Amino acid sequence: MTVTDAASSPRGTSGAEAVAPSRTVAVIGAGTMGQGIAQVALLAGHRVRLYDVAADQAEAGAATILTRLERLVEKGRLDESTRGAAALRLERATDLAELADSALVVEAVVERLSVKQELFGALEEIVADDCLLATNTSSLSVTAIAGALRLPGRFVGLHFFNPAPLLPLVEVVSGFATDEDAATRAYETAKAWGKTPVRCADTPGFIVNRIARPFYAEALRVYEERGADPATIDAVLRESGGFRMGPFELTDLIGQDVNEAVTRSVWESFFQDPKFTPSLAQRRLVQSGRLGRKSGQGWFPYAEGTERPEPHTAAPAKAPEAITVRGDLGPAEPLVALFEEAGVKVRRRGGGGYIRLPGGGRLCLADGETSFEFYEQEIIYFDLALDYAAATRIAVSTAASTSPESLQEAIGLFQVTGKRVSVIEDVPGMIVARTVAMLADIAADAVDRGVASAEDVDTAMRLGVNYPAGPLEWASKVGFRRICDLLGELHERYPTGRYAPSLGTVRRGCEENGGS
Structure with missing residues (x-):
């Protein structure tokens, strides 16, 4: 099976089922992640054996799990009988041999390839051939860990996110040799545990990272x-x-x-x-x-009594009484209704795709170019928003040659809609626009390379890192042609290859434009 096949095979086609609650699940590594995974399996009804090379760590980890269950009862999130039954199913293993009857073993030990390879090599001599072996690695290759195994087909990645009991996402990672039955069984098990699993191939960073x-x-x-x-x-x-x-x-x-x-x-x-x-x-x-x-210190100070720096916010400015909107503003079109609701008179004219301010300045959605390049015009860029109606802040940028009057008109125009305004320097693509464009490009490239489906990519980014929208979903709303054009402009200004749009982004942009 190829890497692409492993990620893109239809779910459930193998007929594999979740590990039954009556079967034992072993968790190796009693640190934070191991404790969390064990807790999830316990509350799904499994007998769980927790093992750590340090016996006192396993004992401490089990005690922590029991304490967490008690707190859930105190908060009304778990009933006492369920807690008691779960406590009885939690066992501490002092030797790997005690994991022999496990149907699933999940490893959450130190992120060193040699350690994991040695561990799973030893496990293969202990557990049955139909036992599913899984690693919670976030940075190592699932393929490499399984490389020396006798039966690499039953090996899979089960990447939980911390804290495992709370975060819903689980990346089910198929290595180069992972059997479809094993991947589907892992997927169905994570789903039965109340998680939202996504399928992906074994590539650096998997989906989210x-x-x-x-x-x-x-x-x-x-x-x-x-x-x-x-x-x-x-x-x-x-x-x-x-x-x-x-x-x-x-x-x-x-x-x-x-x-x-x-x-x-x-x-x-x-x-x-x-x-x-x-x-x-x-x-x-x-x-x-x-x-x-x-x-106590990173980008911001955290020592007691220290204050966090405030974002730059422009002082109040007077809004123009009337503006002219030239052409379609694309994803910024909802701004027109907001301006009108705020009492600004809007005139519509054809062509251009920008807002003409009374003083002659042009207010343009970030497109990867810079204001200083238009030395004969007053160009003021404004940033992309997920939802212009809900946004409470807008960034704008200008060149040094832009008149203070035009800048004040732009600031006042956004402020009259109830938004704070941050004036930033004249950088290509500004902040949100370039970020979304790059997220979309890398997401599209991952899908085209068979890392995961578009649906799973968007799900993973929403649930794994709490993005407000999946990058492909957002790009579809903005328009892949616009994304492609913005990246092209960035690539022209930074010709390192970093911003060169992927073939998939170019193709999607062309498809939106009828192939031209």
Whole structure:
């Protein structure tokens, strides 16, 4: 079976079923992830054997699980009888041989290939040939872990997200040799456990960690080019892009060292593909020991009594009484109704796709070009929003030659609709637009390479990292032709290959435009 086949085979066609609740599930590794996976399996009705090479760690892990179950009872999320039954099904194993009757073994130990290979090699001599073997790895190759096994076909990735009891997503990863029955059985088991599984092939980063890279990378690139400060970039992505957290605050939460290590791993696994190039600014932050919340300082300070920096927000400006909308504004078209509702008179004229301000300035949706290139015109760019009606902040950018009067008209126009305005420097693609374009491009490329289906990609990004919309869903609303054009403009200004649109993005753009 090829990698593409493993990810794209129709679900359930093999007839494989979930591991029955009456069968034993073993979890190896009693750390945070192992505890979480064991708890999920317990509450699904399985007898769970928890093993750790350090016996005291297994004992402590089991005690933690029982404490969590008690807290769920206290919060009214679990009844006492269910907790009691689950507690009776939780066992501590002191030797791998005690896992012999397991129907499924899930490993959550240290992320070192040699350790995992040795562990599963030993397990193969203990468990039955029909026992499903699974790794929770987030960074290693499922294919490589299974490479030395006698029966690599029954080996699969079951990548839970932390905290496993709370987050619904599970990436079911098929290695090069994984049998369809094994992948389907793992998929159905995760589903029976109340999770939302997605199927994917064994490629660097799987779905989420591969496709999420631009969310961090583009923000860091804007920061490195002095386009805006971290607080402002975060605010724009939250309040205009609809993301739950901005990339700077999120990496502070994850840990700068952890996030940078994942980025570097994906980049190196893709043979240093420029689309995944790590950030020098983040490297310097890690080298300085500013790792985020856990160290008390990252992009933002976290010591008690310190204040977080505020995003740049423009002072109140007077809104123009009337504007002229030239042509169709594309994904920004909903702004027209918002302006009219706010009392601004809107005149419609043909051609152009921009807003003409009273002073002569042109207000244009970010398209990958920069204002300073139009030295004979006053071009003011504004950023993309997930939902212009719901957005509470809009970013605008201008060239140094733009008159203060035109800028004030643009600021006032957005403010009259109830939105805060952040004025950033003149960077191509601004913040949200370039981020969404890159997310969509990498997502489309992953689908075309058989990593996962479009549906599973969007599901994974919504559930795994709480994106407000799947990247392909969002790109369809914006238009792949617009995405392709924006990336083309970015590629012209940064000719490194990083922004060159993938063949899949180009194809989708052409299909939208009738093949031209």
